[in-house]
Amino acid sequence: MKIVSLLKELWAxxxxxxxxxxxxxxxxxxxxxxxxxxxxxxxxxRYRKLLxxxxxxxxxKELANMINEYLFLDEYSxxxxxxxxxxxxxxxxxxxxxxxxxLIFTENFTGEYIERLKFFFEEVxxxxxxxxxxxxxxxxxxVKAIHILxxxxxxxxxxxxxxxxxxxxxxxxxxxxxxxxxxxxxxxEFLEExxxxxxxWEQIHIEHSLRYSYIGEVPNFATYINHKLTSVSIFNIRxxxxxxxxxxxxxxxxKLNEGNQAIKKxxxxxxxxxxxxxxxxxxxxxxxxxxxxxxxxxxxxISQMGDYQMLxxxxxxxxxxxxxxxxxxxxxxxxxxx
Amino acid sequence: MxxxxxxxxxEMVANAVAFKLQREGYEVIIALDGREAQKELAAHQFQLxxxxxxxxxxxxxxxxxxxxxxxxxxxxxxxxxANQEKMxxxxxxxxxxxxxxxPFNPNELILRVKRVLQ
Numbered sequence: 001m002k003i004v005s006l007l008k009e010l011w012a013x014x015x016x017x018x019x020x021x022x023x024x025x026x027x028x029x030x031x032x033x034x035x036x037x038x039x040x041x042x043x044x045x046r047y048r049k050l051l052x053x054x055x056x057x058x059x060x061k062e063l064a065n066m067i068n069e070y071l072f073l074d075e076y077s078x079x080x081x082x083x084x085x086x087x088x089x090x091x092x093x094x095x096x097x098x099x100x101x102x103l104i105f106t107e108n109f110t111g112e113y114i115e116r117l118k119f120f121f122e123e124v125x126x127x128x129x130x131x132x133x134x135x136x137x138x139x140x141x142x143v144k145a146i147h148i149l150x151x152x153x154x155x156x157x158x159x160x161x162x163x164x165x166x167x168x169x170x171x172x173x174x175x176x177x178x179x180x181x182x183x184x185x186x187x188x189e190f191l192e193e194x195x196x197x198x199x200x201w202e203q204i205h206i207e208h209s210l211r212y213s214y215i216g217e218v219p220n221f222a223t224y225i226n227h228k229l230t231s232v233s234i235f236n237i238r239x240x241x242x243x244x245x246x247x248x249x250x251x252x253x254x255k256l257n258e259g260n261q262a263i264k265k266x267x268x269x270x271x272x273x274x275x276x277x278x279x280x281x282x283x284x285x286x287x288x289x290x291x292x293x294x295x296x297x298x299x300x301x302i303s304q305m306g307d308y309q310m311l312x313x314x315x316x317x318x319x320x321x322x323x324x325x326x327x328x329x330x331x332x333x334x335x336x337x338x
Numbered sequence: 339m340x341x342x343x344x345x346x347x348x349e350m351v352a353n354a355v356a357f358k359l360q361r362e363g364y365e366v367i368i369a370l371d372g373r374e375a376q377k378e379l380a381a382h383q384f385q386l387x388x389x390x391x392x393x394x395x396x397x398x399x400x401x402x403x404x405x406x407x408x409x410x411x412x413x414x415x416x417x418x419x420a421n422q423e424k425m426x427x428x429x430x431x432x433x434x435x436x437x438x439x440x441p442f443n444p445n446e447l448i449l450r451v452k453r454v455l456q
Contacts, residue, residue: 064350068357072444104350111443 052093059097062087067101070120071113085124095129099148102126106151118152127154134159143170150178164193173202180209185216191224191232198231206235207242222248225255234266241270249276256282261291268297277305287314296326303330340455341365341382345375345389345401346417355388355417358444359451372396376404384412386455388447391418391425399425402432413454417442 014022066084070076088095105117121127130145137145146163149156163175179190187210198206210218221236221243237255240248255267256279271279283301290298295316302311311330318324342364346352349370356366367382369375371394375387387405391398402414413435416426420439429437435454438447 060350064353068354071354072358072361101350104348105354108348108351108354108441109444110441111445113444 055093056097059094060101063094063098063101067105067117067120071105071116081123088124088126095126098126103148103151118154121152122154131156131159134163139168139171143174146171146174146178150174150181153182155182161193164190165195169199172196173205176202177205177209177213180206181213183214183216186219187214187216188219188221188224188236191227194229194232197229198235203231203235207239210239218243220248221245222251225251230260230262233263237263237266237270241273244274246274249274249279253279253282256285261294264290265294265297268294268301272297272301272304275305280306280310284314287316292320292323296323299323299326299330303333306334308334339363339365340385341367342451343367343369343375343378343382343384343387345369345372345387345393345398347371347390347393354444355447358448362448364451372398372401375401379405379409384409386451387412387414388417388451389414391416391422391429399428399432402429402434406432415450415454417447
């Protein structure tokens, strides 16, 4: 009762104060409560983060121990397996930690352990979980899911094909890598499914994966040089050159009649690098109709495989300064070697 | 029972190596960086050290140098990725007994540990 009467008294004296004093007191109180709320909010956020870290640490320890037991113990009981599955069902964080750990184990181990890991991964339902993410998840989770499946080499091509046509670049990129990393042979078969041009980065990733991730036989790049997509065709012509596939020269020759200048340029460059000197007459046959970039490539081809007289006989229109530079450079090289 | 010091900054890999070694009857102590390894070396008597090259605070080469200067008799096996050629060459020049490239087969690791300890 005393407090109520005290508050009433306070309110009465507050009402009797001039306006600017009332305003100052109200603003001061508001500011004070805002500060208190903000401090509480930050502390609770920090506390929540701390709880997650502790929980993650505990998951990491438990799950790593379970995976180690599965990998290295000769006897692994049904009970241990169901404990692991229960653990994964606990919450999203446990699944995230388990996925990370499987990835780390896969990156660090080889031999029969990889097969065991893969088997265990499927057995505890993580593969199915990722398939569900692919079917219904957010696009960022889908990217992660494809990455994990490709690292663990878990095959489900049927499910993955639509992602090759996905409008999101990152998903398409991961799907491409998935097909290369999980392939035992013919790693470029997925190219048949592509409907959008390959970006430069995708081409770089494909080449890198072919060199460092794919362990089967080098594919026959000539199979895809007539692909409907220009970038795919160019990529494969370039790969013929980089992987020294001399056996594909015969299939490359008809591509010299190609109307697409970018493809023709790549063919000439490949034939030059592979030093197919008897291709020179065919390279020169449409010289006048060729564009500047192809003509520049032809000059380089003559510089490497032809002679001085051949270069002079080209009778090129050297209006373009870059073309003239290439011509003079070739002239100098051929003169000094003749 | 031989005591092995595993120096590896990735806790999961360190635990997996320790788990496998313990299964084979070795006593294992883990250090997650070079400084921690120095402390463990001062506190225990080890028969073998398995170390990574890329370590925080003190890299594997510095650790090997430290071991060779202070605990010369302890053999060392390097367990690291194969693309650090220069560092691996340095490690062999300093006298490490063996090198295992990551990714590795734990069974192979055990065979090499046994061979070095013989």
